[in-house]
Amino acid sequence: MPLWTIHHTPGIFTDEEKHDLAARITDHYEKVGLPRFYVVVLFDETKPTDFYVGGEPTPVGVRIVIDHIARHLPDKAARQRSTQWINGILQPHLSRHDGLHWEFHVDETSEDLWMINGLVPPPGRSEAEKAWARANAATAY
């Protein structure tokens, strides 16, 4: 469900750091009740001549697009809390790069327009969703 697409210039992440960041992102969603396999993180290395910030090619840039589907935030306060925890996950991974431009935004889309492995995921916080979380797999319900 949550899909994180992380566009980055070369040299920002080692493979180990990518794995670690993806795991930490997933840990968070698991804590709020989502099955771990709902969380997909894609890294997209983009060279400076394909990555412009302020109209100039950037040697160090990270631009993250997050799609949220299964859980929508009801109000501004909830959106601000969500933004802060995303920041809290990213900060330790990114703040040590000098001169880095890093930025993220979240889009929210309809849970009715979403399927995994040919199945409509169970309603949020339902017993079926909890069973998917325990099994960490999509099963008929």
Place this chain on the structure above:
Amino acid sequence: MPLWTIHHTPGIFTDEEKHDLAARITDHYEKVGLPRFYVVVLFDETKPTDFYVGGEPTPVGVRIVIDHIARHLPDKAARQRSTQWINGILQPHLSRHDGLHWEFHVDETSEDLWMINGLVPPPGRSEAEKAWARANAATAY
């Protein structure tokens, strides 16, 4: 108009299978009245160390993001039907891969914020749109 972005790990599709899937997707939209050239399908091969499901690099994964612009779905029942036909197109192409995680979601955006070849596309179901569909090309109208 419909834009399908298909992120996939290596070895999921041959070039012939990509062509065939893109053609089947386009066939469907044509049946509901859209010009064939409205349909754009992009494949994005992503290696396992850039493709994480549940926090782990995945050897076999497909994550599809679909943008719908010219036609919005009026209610939950219509969204569910739409989700089912998308699943019906994908299932034969994907269900034969063992252990594959495959998932899609659809976003709906404003038809006012969209142009093709420098032209504002004609209103949905208008005579001008039908002419574009017959010509399979964008022409001044």
Place this chain on the structure above:
Amino acid sequence: MPLWTIHHTPGIFTDEEKHDLAARITDHYEKVGLPRFYVVVLFDETKPTDFYVGGEPTPVGVRIVIDHIARHLPDKAARQRSTQWINGILQPHLSRHDGLHWEFHVDETSEDLWMINGLVPPPGRSEAEKAWARANAATAY
């Protein structure tokens, strides 16, 4: 804030043309008051066998996805004006390619779900935003 993702087949843009297009896009947003560094433009070269228009691989295609966050358009007339200026920027860069399919659409997402360099950007048109624009950098405010 505005994120332009430009998917294109090989040979459409030289590095110099990419730089020039990114700078012109950024100029426009600066004119309407945004800090230049808000504007990120990503180019994504995609080979014809990964880029299908109307179900066929295309030798010359450009598909642009634009995300707008900090400024939303209040009505249809404003959306149409926005669409026209985007077209005005792209036309000189793209209309000289014979047989090119080029298309763009814009998505609008919540400004509450957005951060740059660990900071919540200041409200649109605020004094703090003007200071960010003058400094062309994100600073605590």
